[in-house]
Amino acid sequence: MIPKDAYYTKDHEWLKVNGDEATVGITDHAQEALGDITFVDLPKVGKVLKAHDSLLVVESVKAASDVYAPVAGTVSAINGALGSAPELINQSAQGDGWICKLKPFDASAVGSLMTADQYEAFLAEH
Amino acid sequence: MPYIPTTDQDRETMLKSIGVPDVDSLFADIPASVQIPGLNLPAGQSEAEVYEHMHRLSHRNSHDLISFLGGGYYDHFIPACVDELSARSEFYTAYTPYQPEASQGTLQAIFEYQSAICRITDMEVANASLYDGGTALYEAAMMAIRLTGRRKILLDSGVNPIYRNILVSYTSNLAVDFEEIPVVHGQSDRERIIQALDDKTAAIVLQNPNFFGAVDDFSDVIESAHRKGCMAIMSVYPVSLGLLKTPGQMGVDIVTGEGQSLGLPLSFGGPYLGFMASRMDHVRKMPGRIAGATIDGAGRRGFVLTLQAREQHIRREKAMSNICSNEGLCALRALIYLSWLGKHGFKELANTCAQKAEYAKTRLSAIPGVGVKKSAPTFNEFTIELPCEASGLVSRMIDRGFAPGFPLGRYYQGMDNYLLVAVTEKRTREQIGMFAETLEGVL
Numbered sequence: 001m002i003p004k005d006a007y008y009t010k011d012h013e014w015l016k017v018n019g020d021e022a023t024v025g026i027t028d029h030a031q032e033a034l035g036d037i038t039f040v041d042l043p044k045v046g047k048v049l050k051a052h053d054s055l056l057v058v059e060s061v062k063a064a065s066d067v068y069a070p071v072a073g074t075v076s077a078i079n080g081a082l083g084s085a086p087e088l089i090n091q092s093a094q095g096d097g098w099i100c101k102l103k104p105f106d107a108s109a110v111g112s113l114m115t116a117d118q119y120e121a122f123l124a125e126h
Numbered sequence: 127m128p129y130i131p132t133t134d135q136d137r138e139t140m141l142k143s144i145g146v147p148d149v150d151s152l153f154a155d156i157p158a159s160v161q162i163p164g165l166n167l168p169a170g171q172s173e174a175e176v177y178e179h180m181h182r183l184s185h186r187n188s189h190d191l192i193s194f195l196g197g198g199y200y201d202h203f204i205p206a207c208v209d210e211l212s213a214r215s216e217f218y219t220a221y222t223p224y225q226p227e228a229s230q231g232t233l234q235a236i237f238e239y240q241s242a243i244c245r246i247t248d249m250e251v252a253n254a255s256l257y258d259g260g261t262a263l264y265e266a267a268m269m270a271i272r273l274t275g276r277r278k279i280l281l282d283s284g285v286n287p288i289y290r291n292i293l294v295s296y297t298s299n300l301a302v303d304f305e306e307i308p309v310v311h312g313q314s315d316r317e318r319i320i321q322a323l324d325d326k327t328a329a330i331v332l333q334n335p336n337f338f339g340a341v342d343d344f345s346d347v348i349e350s351a352h353r354k355g356c357m358a359i360m361s362v363y364p365v366s367l368g369l370l371k372t373p374g375q376m377g378v379d380i381v382t383g384e385g386q387s388l389g390l391p392l393s394f395g396g397p398y399l400g401f402m403a404s405r406m407d408h409v410r411k412m413p414g415r416i417a418g419a420t421i422d423g424a425g426r427r428g429f430v431l432t433l434q435a436r437e438q439h440i441r442r443e444k445a446m447s448n449i450c451s452n453e454g455l456c457a458l459r460a461l462i463y464l465s466w467l468g469k470h471g472f473k474e475l476a477n478t479c480a481q482k483a484e485y486a487k488t489r490l491s492a493i494p495g496v497g498v499k500k501s502a503p504t505f506n507e508f509t510i511e512l513p514c515e516a517s518g519l520v521s522r523m524i525d526r527g528f529a530p531g532f533p534l535g536r537y538y539q540g541m542d543n544y545l546l547v548a549v550t551e552k553r554t555r556e557q558i559g560m561f562a563e564t565l566e567g568v569l
Contacts, residue, residue, distance in 0.1 A: 041410065064435035
């Protein structure tokens with residue numbers, strides 16, 4: 001169920017490494033909990049982040065929630081499609097609903113994130 | 127519900143249930159050295175006695191003065207319909223109810239108020255109002271900081287000095303850098319402003335007409351600001367918008383102002399009305415409530431609060447602002463006032479104010495020793511130079527029944543002999559004539 005090719009945080013972000021770039025989004029569990037997403041306050045390309053810095057805000061019909069940077073890095077691309085179609089996150093949280101890419105990013109910190117199995121266990125506990 | 131919520135008996139019951147002998151023992155941990163030994167509160171009085179006391183106090187005010195005093199707050203006529211309609215019990219409450227299922231009338235009034243503010247400023251979106259003109263300007267500066275990610279604010283010294291004080295004190299514990307650009311002969315120093323704009327500047331804060339009364343077209347300054355990625359904030363006097371080029375036409379990003387002139391009485395500091403308008407692109411970074419029109423399940427038009435994810439009750443400490451509120455009743459009065467005037471009446475009001483001010487200039491400049499500053503066009507307020515200190519002259523004029531204006535030396539160094547004079551539609555030709563004669567007499 002939970003894609004194996006990504007890493008996960010306790011705040012329900014996912015991070016997928018692709019060579020020297022990492023893609024970030026929120027998990028299916030997160031979108032489910034938020035409900036219909038109405039707005040994604042996309043970060044600016046070039047934004048420099050430390051791990052756990054607030055990356056952006058996602059607004060849903062229920063709440064507004066911060067999304068944090070899973071690891072340190074610099075925003076190198078954003079998913080502009082979310083500007084007019086934030087529901088992409090609800091439809092495909094780990095596919096078309098990706099939020100941004102980080103390049104460079106702190107590859108050494110990826111090991112401290114959860115694997116899909118660990119995240120699944122984490123969800124079961126919480 | 128009784129007026130006094132806890133009776134002696136209630137108190138007794140509560141003390142007993144927590145096992146404390148008396149209320150004082152709840153404060154036993156506070157050292158005696160810092161306890162207040164007692165307050166000098168006189169014994170209670172009857173309603174009639176209190177009324178008499180307050181009545182006597184109110185008579186110590188100077189009242190029934192013929193006012194030429196402005197400086198951001200003006201003596202405009204308030205049509206009877208404003209009091210009558212705003213005092214209706216459906217509206218008259220200190221708090222603004224927001225539940226759409228119970229408050230369609232209130233929400234519609236806020237929506238229409240926002241629409242009216244957008245129309246007079248030529249902007250795309252307005253919020254439901256803020257405390258007053260000064261705090262609205264502070265909120266605009268913070269909004270520009272959020273939008274640009276920069277921390278420097280350029281402040282034209284022609285911006286109301288009271289507002290500038292508010293801006294600086296509200297941000298004294300925040301990382302905001304202010305750079306003040308002094309006016310030259312009461313006018314904005316556009317070259318220095320343009321030079322000071324850089325990639326650290328979040329916004330330039332301007333005022334039109336400025337505090338000295340000078341009217342300007344800031345389109346060029348705003349264009350320069352935008353080229354540097356800076357925003358332009360402008361505080362405006364709403365009545366002037368019936369005649370002057372609007373902030374929207376000049377390309378301003380955030381407009382704020384004091385709405386007191388729109389149907390609110392002058393009342394020693396308030397409650398007044400801060401208004402704020404901006405571009406739709408920036409709406410999610412705007413503070414305060416916003417009412418929106420929508421369609422309900424049955425397809426009927428209705429009103430709700432919208433974009434609430436920006437706000438204190440949802441975003442908590444990360445809200446766009448945690449120190450703002452809506453002045454619902456004051457905004458309602460502004461809406462009634464503007465609706466009553468209509469587009470034509472609003473223009474006529476602005477024209478009348480400007481023409482009467484020009485007449486006052488003519489009369490005052492004829493007084494030997496008095497100079498009317500003519501370096502810039504003005505709207506309804508202008509600066510005069512006196513052969514004596516303005517503050518002393520103000521006292522002498524008050525004794526003769528006039529509030530002659532605002533002594534500029536109070537906020538601007540070296541301007542002790544300058545007086546800011548405001549004229550509204552309420553001032554008659556006779557009053558202006560009497561004012562000029564009386565002023566000549568006390569010089």
